[in-house]
Amino acid sequence: MITVQNLTKRYGDHVAVDDVSFTCRPGQVTGFLGPNGAGKSTTMRIIAGLTPATSGVAHLYGVDYRTIPNPATQVGVLLDASAQHAGRTGAEILRLAAMTMGINRDRVDEMLEMVSLTPEEAGRRVRNYSLGMRQRLGIAAALLGDPKVLILDEPANGLDPAGIHWMRTLLRDYADRGGTVLLSSHLLHEIEIIADDIVVIGNGRIVAQGTKAELLAGAGSRVHSLDDEALLRALTAAQIIARPHASGGLDVDAEPVEVGRAAAAVGVVLTELRPADGAQLEAMFLQLTSDTQREQPTLEGALR
């Protein structure tokens, strides 16, 4: 369980984290979303005892990280996969960590196998690792002490699609066994699939939080039919707002059952009907953080 209460971090005049409060529940994956520079890493660093807060508290099971004896056996942290000693091999890094934690070295081989680093790769120096291999090693290090809480900053960074799928399964399994996961990611689709709870931060302030179901409730439907024009007319007649989607079909501000009813009433054949997905989280994210998004420069100048 992670409890963050009225957390503020100032760097000089700059407020990086501004009165932030949220809770991460055991058995759930909490997705932490926000644009670049929103304050995600700073918040996670404070929770993991690496940066002092200016005010407010960040507690793990009711206590400050820095007061936990042998914290790596309670809290697994992956904040920067490139922060490992580049001159050591993956296996050496894990063995040293196991020694520091006072845990059995057999666990190192178990973890290497779990993150799919082969013995040959584990014997290579980390400076020669790809980003995805570093992430796998970082995840192995975070899980080494069999902690109850995981704090992961952009763990999917650099992983290939199979790696992302693997991580998703791993974290789901971990949470299902009662673990608490706080996970930041820029991959909104990933968060949409894996997170149970979502916290959105913009400019250091929380702009939304809740269960994924709450935040995406009423997100509407995506529908494809053999006659979208007739369907659009039928929906409009039923006072349901709908608009054509850029890649075909319609986005509808109503639940699938209402769309199906309107289509059935006019005999339009549906080829696909489902609750709106990832695009909806993206729309929510962009809307909630619109004040804090950077301007997107056009390519005009660059292409000249």
Ligand SMILES: Nc1ncnc2c1ncn2[C@@H]1O[C@H](COP(=O)(O)OP(=O)(O)OP(=O)(O)O)[C@@H](O)[C@H]1O
């Ligand atoms: N040590 C520091 N000194 C001064 N400013 C800092 C320091 N660390 C972070 N900041 C500032 O605090 C703000 C929040 O940074 P943070 O790294 O927490 O954002 P983030 O949400 O993790 O961003 P990203 O998605 O780009 O990783 C930024 O404006 C950043 O420049």
